[in-house]
Amino acid sequence: MNIICKIAAEPDEFEQIHQLNYQTFVEEIPQHKQNENQLLIDKFHEENTYVIAKAGEEVAGMIAIRAKRPFSLDYKLPNLEDYLPVKGECCEVRLLSVKKEYRSTRVFYQLCEKLVELCLEKNYTMALISGTVRQLKLYKRIGFLPFGPLTGEEGAHFQPMYLTKENFERSTKVFKRLMARSSEQSGQHSFLPGPVPIHDNVKNAFAKEAVSHRNHDFIEDLKELRSHLCRMTGAAFAEVIVGTGTLSNDLVAAQLKNMEGNGLILANGEFGYRLIDHARRYQLSFQTIEKEWNEPILHEEIAYMLTENPSIKWVWTVHCETSTGYLFDISEIQELCAKYGAELCVDACSTAGIVPLNLKNILLASSVSGKGFGSYPGLAIVFHRDRIKGNSSVPRYLDLKMYEDNESIPYTHSSNLVYALKESIKLIDYEKINSLSLKVRERLADKGFSVLGGDDYSPGILTVHLPEGVSSREFGDLCKQNRTLLSYESGYLLERNWVQVALMGAQKEEKVMASIEMMAGIFEKHYEKRYDYEVI
Structure with missing residues (x-):
């Protein structure tokens, strides 16, 4: 029996x-009155987060x-507060x-495991239960400790109990392992497009003591970083x-506001x-x-658009459509713009x-x-390719000229982020990224996954x-439980039933390929057959 624990959505x-x-707290434990619909909607339903265990489509x-x-226990x-042994976030x-047919299985413990994980994520110091x-x-075996008098009425008595992280650690080995995993993330691998896995060198640079943005050395170091980015x-x-x-x-848009003529924006994704x-x-x-x-x-x-609309004086497009991995050919679009007298702006995030x-001829590019x-x-x-023209109507924070005139430091800056970025760009290896992406794309296809596009898509995003x-x-959710973080929780991905593997940041090939094997294993373990997908 394959059980998946997740947040109800x-x-x-x-x-x-x-x-x-209804089945539990009306029919089995007579805490509420019966009704014709045989549904019991909790009075705190809109504020609840539900952890559920699913066997197929069944909860x-x-x-x-x-x-x-106030909690329900506040009313009882x-x-x-006088009973609580620990103060903090409860x-x-x-x-x-x-359900009765699942009570002799591990469903209860799997629910509790997910509960602990959620509590740790939310930084709760104690969980209360009636x-x-x-x-x-059973509750005591997990680590719950009783406090205060019984509540409820005849036939439906409840004991107030509390649970702390320390109680979990002392209870069962399964929860000890969970706590260790939650405290130390070294076994986790991230395929998120942000935040990305961080190299140790970058972590060390970020951890240095912060310095003033008016410090001479910092000003020179930021100038060096900007020069490196230009090279x-x-x-x-x-x-x-x-x-x-x-x-x-927004800074790019503020500059486009100053330009004469109309624009053209390309869109085939989020x-x-x-x-x-x-x-x-x-506007x-x-x-x-x-x-x-x-x-x-x-x-x-x-x-065609540039030919039929000579008033178009700028084109704005993403370079990589992050929602799919689709990669626009910027060099060819730039040639078209030059031919028809339009400037090109690019979102290169x-x-x-x-x-x-190659941003030599690009008017503006964001990252x-x-x-x-x-x-x-x-x-x-x-x-930016050209010097920025001033415009006093632009809000100060969105005025690119303010940054140009002040060496990117018109206002407070972050030395920690600057030194981290200064270190991270030293580690960029385009050939390594491309080679790893080809291996991952090939492996995913071998395992039966349908990956959007082909080798002409971005090596950094596999959808x-x-x-x-x-x-x-x-x-x-299953991949997350197995310590592999995919990008899947954005609404636009859920709507299309897509997940993404982002090969960004510090990606070690051995860990990457092991995580891909884990993804394939989930299909084999939790879905009864292998799927032979059509390649899009």
Whole structure:
């Protein structure tokens, strides 16, 4: 029997939770009155996080977690605080229920394991529960300790109990192992596009004592970093700003506001459509070429738009569409722009550090310190070909000229992030990334996975389209339980049943390939047959 423990998220899961709640706390333990619908919706339902155990599509067990006071125990024990042995961040665990046919299995322990994991993630210091007196022995075996008087009424008595991390560690070996894994993440491997795995050299650089942004050495070091970024990309200028990729694109949009003529924005995925949103928020005048996700935008289509609309004076596109891995041919688009008298701006947040860039003729390009550059998130980078013209109508934080005129330090800066990025770009190896990506793509295909695109897609983002009947959320949850972090929790990925392997940051081939084997093993173990997917 294959049991998956996860956080409830789907409508059908919540419907089964209400059914199980009724079966347990109306029919089995007479705590609530019967009703015709045979559903019991908890009064704290909207505030609960439900950990559920699923056997296929069936919810076999559940636990509800809630951290908002007052707890249900506050109503049963008015002086609750007087009983608590530990002060700190508490949560209340309620509605613990396992279907009768699953009570002789490991479902209960798997639920508790997921519960501990969630509590650790949320930094709760103690979990409270009203344990039915029928199962006190079981609760104590896990580590729950009783406190205070019994609550409830005849036939439905409950013992208030509490659980701390220390109690878990003293209880069973399975929870000891869990605590050790949660305290030490060395066995975990991340395929997230951010935050990416960090090399030890970068960690050490980040950990140095912070210095003032007016310190002479820091100013010189930032100047050296900007020069290095320009040499890497062929750009004339590079500004390094405290912020995210969203900020770097806002800075580009603010500059486009100063340009005459109309623009053209290309979009065939989440991040191309975000550029359209940036432009709309700045009330830019522009046209678009919009395609379905992962549908190619042909150069002939771009040429046609530029031919038919001579008022178009700038084109804005992502280099890599991070939602799919689709890679635009920037050099050919640049040639088209030069032919028709338009400037090209590029969102290179997911390609800088992953593929070689030639930004010599690009008007503006945005990037970030994380992702392909392999450092911590927190620095926005804007490359520009020309000197920036001033515009006093632009908000100070979005005025690129302020950064140019002040060596990227018009305001407070982060020496920690700067020194981390300065170290991380020394580690970039394009051939290594490309070689590893080819091996991973080939291995995924061998194991029956359907990977979007081919070798002409970004080596940094591999998007897997799971077949119908295999939930990307559940697959991602299973991989997470097995210490491999995939990108799958964004709404746009869940909607399309995609998961992503991002080969960004410090990726060691041995660990990468072991994690790919683990992914394939989950199919073999948790799905009864191997799937032969069509390659998209």
